[in-house]
Amino acid sequence: MVIENxxxxxxxxxxxxxxxxxxxxxxxxxxxxFGELGSGKTEFVKGICxxxxxxxxVTSPTFTIMNQYNGNDKSNNEIPIYHxxxxxxxxxxxxxxxxxxxxxxxxxxxxxxxWAENAENLIPRTSYSVEIKPSKDSENIRNIIISNxx
Numbered sequence: 555m556v557i558e559n560x561x562x563x564x565x566x567x568x569x570x571x572x573x574x575x576x577x578x579x580x581x582x583x584x585x586x587x588f589g590e591l592g593s594g595k596t597e598f599v600k601g602i603c604x605x606x607x608x609x610x611x612v613t614s615p616t617f618t619i620m621n622q623y624n625g626n627d628k629s630n631n632e633i634p635i636y637h638x639x640x641x642x643x644x645x646x647x648x649x650x651x652x653x654x655x656x657x658x659x660x661x662x663x664x665x666x667x668x669w670a671e672n673a674e675n676l677i678p679r680t681s682y683s684v685e686i687k688p689s690k691d692s693e694n695i696r697n698i699i700i701s702n703x704x
Contacts, residue, residue: 572601
């Protein structure tokens with residue numbers, strides 16, 4: 555069910571949209587992110603991490619596949635955040651090698667999965683889906699569709 559449909563006009567607004575969205579996240583949540591290369595998925599993730607006061611530099615883990623950040627939840631308790639980029643994943647076996655399935659079933663962390671479609675059916679039911687579509691009219695405008703799958 556679509557819970558929000560946003561239009562952002564800059565990287566800064568996409569970051570802010572991620573920050574606002576993060577208010578609804580809880581440990582155990584999985585966020586599946588969809589969108590073409592350069593659509594703004596990582597900017598949205600940076601906004602989420604900003605909300606959780608992540609001190610580390612948040613970058614796309616395109617080559618490392620998975621980054622773990624330490625953040626703080628709403629009660630100022632430490633919360634792990636897994637940022638996973640499946641762009642370079644070609645087969646299920648690659649996911650098993652990096653411990654993807656174990657990560658997905660960790661209930662004390664928030665999992666943010668870019669290119670979630672490359673995980674086939676290895677992602678348990680996601681809490682949220684975020685689809686980011688660049689505008690055909692302007693390179694800065696994004697349509698962000700957030701769905702709740704709970």
